[in-house]
Amino acid sequence: MFIVDNGGWLVPGKQRRISGTVAVAACGILALAVGCSSTPATAKHDATSTASRAPAAGSPELKPIRVQQLRHHLLTTDDLGPGYTQTETPDDEKAADPHRYDDMGVSGCPALEELGKHSDEVRFAAKTSAGFTFGADSTLGEELHSDTPSKLATGLRMLMHAQTSCPTYTMTSGSTPITVTVRKDKTPGLGPDAYAFTTTLSGPGGWSNVLKTAAARRGNMLVMLVGAPALVDRHIQAAIDKLQAN
Template sequence: MHTKQRRVTGAAAVAAFGILALTTGCSSTPATGKHHTKPTASRAAGSPASPGPSPVDPKPVQGQRLRHYLLTPDDLGPGYTQTETPDDEKAADPHRYDDIGMSGCPALEELSKHSDEVQFATKTSAGFSFGADSKLGEELHSDSPSKLSAGLRRLVHAQTSCPTYTMTSGSTPLTVSVHKDAPPGPGPDAYAYTTTLHGPGGTSVLKTATVRRGNVLVMLVGAPALVDGHIEAAVAKLPAG
C-alpha cells in the first residue's frame, strides 16, 4: 500500500519530483537533438557524509547575477524555445508537488523528512523545448561551496540508491527505474543518472546531470541527448570556482 511522504522542495524536488513536469509530451524514445557526449570514466556517487562549513566560503550569488549564468536559447542553438523564465518561478504554486508521493525507496523517504538539508540559499531556473516533444530544464543553486557539496552528495546518493521505486502523481502510479551514468566532468561534485518512468501513458526517459563549480551548482534535467549536448556549455557559463 502506498504511503504518501512529506513534500520535498528545492533541489530535491527537481531531481525526484520535478522530472514529472518534463514527462508531459516527452517521446518514449529519447530525442537525438543532433548532440553527442564525450565518453568519460565512470565514478560512483559520493558518500552522503557532510563536511563541516568553512569560514572562508564565499557568500551565495544573488538575484540577477545568478540569473546571468543560466543558459539561453542563443547558447542552445536553432530549434530551442524558452518555455520557462526565471520570473516564472515567482508565480509558481508552492503546493505543486503536494499530490506527488513515493514508496519503495527508504533513502528518498528519509530525504523527504530532511529536505531542508538540500535546500540552498539562492536559486533560479529556466526551461526549454526542442522540437515537438523534448524538454530541457535547468536550475542554478548558490550557497557556500561546502554546503553545496554536502547537499548535492546527499541528494544524488538518495536519488540513485534505489534501482526501482514507485512514484504517484495524484492517483496515477509510476514505476521509476534509476541508473548511474558517467559524471559529466572531473572533480568530486559532478554526477549524472538516468531515470526511466513507466506509467499508463507509456515510458519516458530523462537524464539528470549536475556539477558544482565554486559556490554555484547547475542541474540539467531532460531528454538524455539534450542534457549530454548542453551540460558542458552550462558548466562553462558558471563563475570560476
Template sequence: MQTRQRRISGAVVVAACGILALVAGCSSSTPATKEHDTKPTASRSADPDSPASPRTSPADLKPVPSQRLRGYLLATDDLGPGYTQTETPDDEKAADPHRYDDIGMSGCPALEELGKHSDEVQFAAKTSAGFTFGTDSELGEELHSDTPSKLSSGLRRLVHAQTSCPTYTMTSGSTPVTVTVHKDAAPSPGPDAYAFTTTLNGPRGTSVLKTAVVRRGNVLVTLVGAPALVDRHIKAAVAKLPSA
C-alpha cells in the first residue's frame, strides 16, 4: 500500500488530532475572544514578563486575545527556504463550522465520551496558520490561549483521550479509515508537553502525521504534519511563545 503525505485538512486533520479537531482545535471552530477583549487594559494587555507587570504570576495570567495571539505564530521567515504559507489567521473567519459534520469515530470509548462533553474543553482564544514544503509535505500550526490551569487540565484530558486507544475507526462520509496512534517522546520539558504519531489507512493509501503540543503559561501551541517537519520546527514554535 502506498504511503504518502496528504493535505492537512478535512478527515486527515480530524484523524491526526482526534478529539482535538472536533472540540478544541486543529482547524475546528472554538470560541474566539470578543473584539472588545482585544483592547488594551491594565490587567489583560500587559506582557507578563515586562517590567510593567512584575507581580504577575503564572496562576494569574489571563487569556491572550486572538488578535495578539497571531503575533506568536510561525512565519515563513522562521521556517527557512522552501516553505509557502497556505493558510493565514484570517482564513478561519470564513471557515464553515459544519465542515466536519460527516466525520465520526468509533471503537474508542474515551474519544466518544469526551465528544459528549466538548463544551468542557473549549479554550478562550485561537489562531492558526498552515504551510507547505515541497509538493507533498504540509505543516499546520494552532495557538490557543486561556488561563494556565484551564489549558493544562483541558490539554491533559484531550491528549489522554486521543492516546488511550491504539486503534480506532474514523468515517469520512461513508468511507472508513483505520487510525493507529502511538505516543512519542515529549517535545519539550515540563508537564504539559505531548507528542504522538497517527497512521491513517484508507482506500487512498496510508498517511503518517505527527502531532506535538506544548503549553507555556497561558498559551499552547500545536504542530501537526509530516513527522520530520514537526520535529524540526517545534522548538522554534515554542520559542515564539510569550515567557511564562
C-alpha cells in the first residue's frame, strides 16, 4: 500500500498520512489545479454560523459557515469506534506546503485537465479535514467544505464528473508513473447530491492500492471521505448525519 505524503509516494511499511482531499491520488487534478485547498472564508465570504438545512422557498440562500464551526462537524475517534487512531487534525492544515504538488501531473484524461481551467468553481469558502488509521494499514480521511448550496452543488458535480469521466489515466509523481483506474459506484440512500467512485492505483514493482471516495452535500456543507473502501462504506452515513447535527 502507498499513500501520498507532502507530494511524494511512500513505499509499503512507511508511516502514512492522509492529506489534501485526503490523498492526491484520490482527488486527482483538484490537487494539481487548486492545491486541494479552499480560499479561507474570511477572504472570500462573510461566512456566518448558520444551520445546514435548505432554505424555505423564496428565502435567501444559506451562507457558508466559518471554519471554526465547520470543525464541529468532523468525525472523531468517538464517532468511528474502537481501533481508530487520529493521524491528522484540522491544525495540520496550517502547516501544509502550498507547493507540495508541484512535481505531480496528470495525462490521458482531458476532463481532468479541463477542470484546472475552472478551478474557482471547485474552490469553496471554508475547509477543514481530519485523517485516521484503522489497524495496521487501513486509512480513512475526511474533508468538510462550506459554501452556498448552489456553489457546493455545482463544484461537486464538476469535480465528480471530471474524476469519473476517464476509466484510466496516468499520474506522475516526479518521474514515477502511476496508472489510475476509476469505477463509478452507486450511492443508495445518500441523497441527490451524492457521488462515489473507486480508484485503483498501480505503479512500478507490481504494487497497487485501492481507494474509495464518497461525497455528499447537505445544505451549505459538503463532506468527502476517502480511504479503504470498507471504511468509507461503513462511515459515510455517520459523516452525513454529523453535518445535520446541531
